Amino acid sequence: MVQEEKKAVALEVPSDDPKPKDEKKDDKKDGKKKSAKEKQEELSEEDKQKKEELELLVERAQDVDQGVAKMAIEAMVKELKEATGSMTSVPKPLKFLKPHWSTLTEHYAKMPESALKHFFADVLSILATTMQKEGSRQSLKYRLAGTKEGITSWGIEYLRNIAGEIGVEFKVRMEEGTDTKDLLELVEEIVPFNMKNNSEVDAIDLLCEVDRAQTIVALCDEANFTRVCLYLQGxxxxxxxxxxxxxxxxxxxxxxxxxxxxxxxxxxxxxxxxxxxxxxxxxxxxxxxxxxxxxxxxxxxxxxxxxxxxxxxxxxxxGERLSQHFISLAKELDVLEPKLPEQIYKTHLENKSSVAVLDSAKQNLAASFVNAFVNAGFCKDELMTVADSKWVYKNKEMGMMSTVGSLGALLLWGIDEGLTQIDKYQWSSDVNLKAGALLAFGLVTSGVKNECDPAWALLGEQLEAEDPLLRLMAVVGLGYAYAGSCREDLLENLTPMIVDTACSIECSAMAAVSLGLVFVSSCNEEVAQAILQTLIERQAVEGALDGTWSHFFAVGLGLLFLGQQDACEATLAALDAISHPVGKYAKLTVEGLAFCNSGDVLHVQKMLQACTEHLEEGEAFHQSAAVLGIALIAFGEETGTEMATRSIDHILQYGELTTRRAVPVALAILHLSNPKVLVIDTLSKLSHDADQDTALGAIMSMGLIGAGTNNARLAGLLRQLATYYAKDSNALFMVRIAQGFLYMGKGLLTINPLFSDRFLLDPIAFGSLAVLAHAVLHLKNTILGKSHYLLFNVVPAMRPRWLITVDEDLNELKVPVRVGQAVDVTGQAGRPKQITGFQTRTTPVLLNFSDRAELATDEYMAVTPGTILEDFIILKKNPDYKPSVAA
Known part of the structure; x- marks a missing residue:
């Protein structure tokens, strides 16, 4: 029998999971869904019971019998008040009642007007905090419809939510012109509760939202008024x-x-x-x-x-004690020995391959300025105050004038000694020396008031001198001597010089600047009218407003409104009448100075807009005033300064040549005596710029940001620049001036106008630096021309950056203090540390830009608690002090 051929049969063996892959994926999803649902349903017995109870209460709250409904609502209130939850989870009652929100609100709408309905509205107001649609303000709506009782019993989070809704509702009602009485009644209930419960910030925010900030005064007590004041200042x-x-x-x-x-x-x-x-x-x-x-x-x-x-x-x-204490500080720190300009330049470190070709007169003039800035206030040096000094005669013409004028900076604040030393030049037959003496008289009395009023006695009579140079220096000197004094006799004597077209335009412009300094921040109408009048009159004469000096009328006008914000509006409107390009420059200058230190974003945007127009170089000069305006407005506020620095960086990349030239000066204004690494690097790059004006401005700005700091990085960069520009007389002159600024007062001085923990602004210092900044914009016609005396505008801004402690008889007292980086504690809870990274030193001490000091001993205390430890501080013995007994 022949066997049949067997064929291989493929048998299908079922796998563990006979479903296709896609179905498997779906099953996994279902499994996840199920498990999530199961988890949701897997409530603990306790939670299930709570959920059922609340559902029952929701049913009972809708009962026809008011008594039953009331009991149900009261039970609901009890549950809500007693509920607890973690910081990250919603309390259980609110969670379980959320599905019933629409049922409850519909029932409320059907309820007849009654006490129960008001009570029910209170509960709905609470529930709305987590259940309402965003922006619907239902929590406030139900609160206003409720009993208006016990709002504070629901806790701080509920009050914060209501406060936010009140702010929005108040704004809406004010726009519509409807009544806000019911909102203010709620505010009167919330704010005292916040104040009692250490929530001052919330209280102030709410009052500010409803324009009732002044009512906070009555609610403060001894425990919380300091925190309230700190927050209001912020x-x-x-x-x-x-x-x-x-x-x-x-x-x-x-x-x-x-x-x-x-x-x-x-x-x-x-x-x-x-x-x-x-x-x-x-x-x-x-x-x-x-x-x-x-x-x-x-x-x-x-x-x-x-x-x-x-x-x-x-x-x-x-301020007559300043000189005495300053010299005492110099002795303490062992820096009394005068320094020569060569010691500042450190020429032995410069590359000898390039031989300087700076003509000797310009080199000597630079040395005079450097000598004056480095030894400022020390009342002695090696060039000018030595017996039989011949240094003056190593200069030419106007250089001689500035060299004699430098005596004013060297002898700063030391009026008695200073006037005697300067006096000999007053009787010189050389008009330059005589003019220099007038300048020095003004400088030496800068920031100091004297009963005898020597500056006016010496300078007043020279206002009518025949020689125009003497008249000019008398005007400038009076501006320095009486800055901020608002003296009427100066108004009478200097106003005619502004308007008088027989005067040189330089003299008229400087009269405007001097009056601007004398009446700084005062909004004086007479001076403003005189400057506006002369601008309008000169406009009618062809070419009268061309050139550099017409721009200084604008600076003088701006100084009158320094920091006074909207007070300048009438003047800005009047400037519209000036069709000459100076009119635009004046508008931006006045606006920049009026809003200085305000951080006003809208005005910064306005300035930026002015910088964006693409104009011909001659027409676009006002844009440099706009760049400077950005820096003036943002000055002094940390975030604003950062933003302005970024904006200025864009101008540098994309702006026209005119605006780029103003960038270094703007950066300097933002960082006076505060050398930040990024700013140093930016200015260092700009100091090699292809455009000479930009490079020169950057060199000057390097000096201004490092003024009085002895910053090693800047010192090295300036030495490199001295080698790089060895064959450019103008650039080398600016490098020398910058080096003089860097070592100003041998590191004891600052030119930053902010003081008192950076809260206050010295308008005289800021005003005089603004004049210098505008002079740098016209560098070749002012400082590098014959008007280098404008560099002395830095002198009124000089101030020792010290903390000196004195006893009750005002004699110096040495006590240990901690000096560290200031920390902003506004709105922080408790008593946080106000400084970080501190070192303990003994007074007198020097404070950097962002430093803050506090006493490191209990033996003495400041005369008034909470005083900012800066400048001169009077201390008294602490009556509760007990010396620690050594073990």
Missing amino acids: LANFAATQADRVLYLQCCCTLYSKFKEYPNALRVALKLNDTKKVSAVFAACTDRLTQKQMAFMISRRKFNHDFEDDDELKEIAS
Whole structure:
């Protein structure tokens, strides 16, 4: 029998999971869904019970019987109040009631008007915090429809939610013109609760939203007023309008006065630039030591305050002690020995392959300036104050004038000794030496008030001198001597010089600048009218406003409105009448100075817009004023400074040549005596720029950002530049000036106009630096021309960066202090540390730009608690001090 051939049969063996792959994926998803659902359903027994109870309460709350409904709502309230949850989870009752939100709101809508309905509205207001649609403000709607009782019993988060909705609703109603009384009633209930529960920031925010910030004064007590004031001062920097800013600061001033912290009240009054408030603070204070401390503060701000017959306070505020204490500090730090310009240049470190071709007169002039800046305030040097000095005669013409003028910086604040040393040049037959003496008289008295009024006696008569140079220097000297004094006799004598077309335009322009400095921040109408009048009159004469000096009328006009914001509007409108390009320059200059240190974003945008136009080089000069305006407005506010630096960087990349030339100066204004590495690198690159004006401006700016800091990085870069520009006389001259700035006062001085923990601005210092900044914009016709005396505008801004502690008799007292980086503690809970990374030193000490100091001993205490430790501080013995006994 033949066997049949067997064929292989493929048998299908079932796998573990006979479903296709796609189905498997779906199953996995279903499994996940199921497990999630199961987990959701897998509530603990306790939670299930709670859920059922709440569902029952929702049913009972809709009961026809009002008694049953009321009991159900009360039970719901109890559940909500007793519920607890972690920081990241919603309390269980709110979670379980969420599905019933629409049922409850529909039932509420059907309910007849009754007490129960109001009570029910309260509960809905609570539920709405987590259940309402965003922006519907239902929580507030139900609260207003409710009982209006017990709002504070629901806790701080609920109050924050309601406060936010009140702010939005208030704004809407104000726009519509409807009544806001019910909202204000809620505010009156929430704010006191916040104040009692250490939530001052929330309270102030809510009051500011409903335009009731002033009511915070009545709600403060001794425990919380400091935190309230600190927060209001922070808010003032970001206020939407000038009126809001003033209101917040006035609240601070009132609070500090109420709790007898008079130095802090004075700080705020000075910030407001309010003469009446300053007088009121002095009148309210009866403690003699506190009055003396405040007189030191008046001296630092150079504020024009009348002490009437109080000679002791007058003497403290006059600043006559500055020279004596400065020389004492120099002895303490062993820097009294005069320095020669060669020691500053460190020429032995420069590359000898390039031999300088700077003509000797220009080299000597640079040396005169460097010598003046480095030895400023020390009252002795090796060139000018030595017996039978012949240094003056190594200069030519106007160089001789500036060299004699440099005596004013060397002898700064030392009026008695200074006037004697300068006097011999006053009687010289050489008009340049005589003019230099007039300049020096003005400089030596800068920032110091003297009973004898020597500057006016010496300079006043020269206003009518026949020689135009003497008239010019008398005008400039008076500006330095009486900056910020608002003296009427100067107004009478200098105003005719602004308007008089017989005067040289330089003399008229400098008269405008000097009056601008004398009446800085005062918004004086007479001076403003005189400057506007001369601009309009000169416009009619062809070519009268061409050239450099017409731009300085704009600077003088801007100084009058320095920091006064909207007060300049009428002047800006009047400037529209000037069709000459100077009119545009003046508008931007006045606006920049008026909004300086305000951080006003809208005005920064306005300046940026002015920079974006593409114009011919001759027409576009006003754009450089706009670049400078950005820096002036953003100055002093950390975030604003960073943003402005970025914006200026864009101008550098994409802007026209005119705007690029202003960039280094703008960077310098933003970082005066505060050399940041990134800014140093940017300026270092620009100092090699193909455009000479940009390069020269960058070199000057390197000096300004390093002024008085002895920064080693900048010193090295400037030495390299001295070699690089060895054959360019102008550039080498600027390098030397920058080196003089860097080592200003041998590292003891600063030109940054911010002080008192960077809260206050010295308008005289800022104003004079603004004049210098505009001079740098016209570098070749001013500083590198015959008007190098404009460099002395840095002198009124010079100030020792010290902390000196004195005892009750105003004698120097050595105490240990901690000096470290300042930390912003605004709005922080508790008592956080105000400095970080500190070192303990013994006074007197030098403070850098962002440093803050605090006492490191309990043996002494500041005369007033909370005083900022800066400049002169009076200390008294601590009555509770117990010396620690050594083990």
